[in-house]
Amino acid sequence: MADASKSLKQGRLLFRYRGLLPLLLLAPALALTYWQPAAPSRMYVLLCVGLSLLGTIMRMYIVGHTPKGTSGRNTGRQLAEQLNTTGAYAVVQHPLYLANFIIWLGLALYPQNALFLALTVAFFFWVYRRIFQLEEAFLKNQFGDTWRQWSAKTPTILPNIWLYKPPTEAFNWKKVLRKEKNGLLAIVLVFTLFELTASLGQGNSLRQTLTVHQEWLWATGISGGLYLLIKVIMKKTSWLK
Numbered sequence: 375m376a377d378a379s380k381s382l383k384q385g386r387l388l389f390r391y392r393g394l395l396p397l398l399l400l401a402p403a404l405a406l407t408y409w410q411p412a413a414p415s416r417m418y419v420l421l422c423v424g425l426s427l428l429g430t431i432m433r434m435y436i437v438g439h440t441p442k443g444t445s446g447r448n449t450g451r452q453l454a455e456q457l458n459t460t461g462a463y464a465v466v467q468h469p470l471y472l473a474n475f476i477i478w479l480g481l482a483l484y485p486q487n488a489l490f491l492a493l494t495v496a497f498f499f500w501v502y503r504r505i506f507q508l509e510e511a512f513l514k515n516q517f518g519d520t521w522r523q524w525s526a527k528t529p530t531i532l533p534n535i536w537l538y539k540p541p542t543e544a545f546n547w548k549k550v551l552r553k554e555k556n557g558l559l560a561i562v563l564v565f566t567l568f569e570l571t572a573s574l575g576q577g578n579s580l581r582q583t584l585t586v587h588q589e590w591l592w593a594t595g596i597s598g599g600l601y602l603l604i605k606v607i608m609k610k611t612s613w614l615k
Contacts, residue, residue: 395501399494406485407568408575414486425480426561432473436462438550439541457517459524461541466533467525471502484568548614555604562597566590
């Protein structure tokens, strides 16, 4: 009982700061990138970026089809006005966290270090196991037998596509813009840092590095501009509400 209480307490803390946890991995990832023997090939970089973008697209799909009051980025407490059981939630209980894992995987692969990759995966599952316990306790208390029936047939983290049911909510792209506006910017910014760090680690000067990786600088500027535009629209108008 004490262990369960401790896990829930840890889960509350980790849930509150779950958006900041990847930052703990950024410094060691950049250090390994700088000291790696050779810069990753273009195909390898595309693989890493592709995985992270896949996770981001999954998040957009999930958030766009979920009802109001669920699947948010709230950090203070658990929120669920109704139980999601269709769309992505028909094939896996925690689709957003599965999407997060795929994003993390793309980032963790970039330094080309097997130990760092293994530690990142272990850290991810240690963190999210406790968040799962917290969310499951909340949903069990909130929805009772409805949650028990759904959780009994729905995998926790490895999806079963044969269970898929079309989402009941129409895709809300305005909700996606509101809630996921920082995701693309974060991924582009991190991979830009990776590319610049890898180039500097191979002995290139800062000027050479910035010249060679202009496309990443442009991508960062464009994604940053879109982020600021959405923030301004949200603040000045009701168009995205």
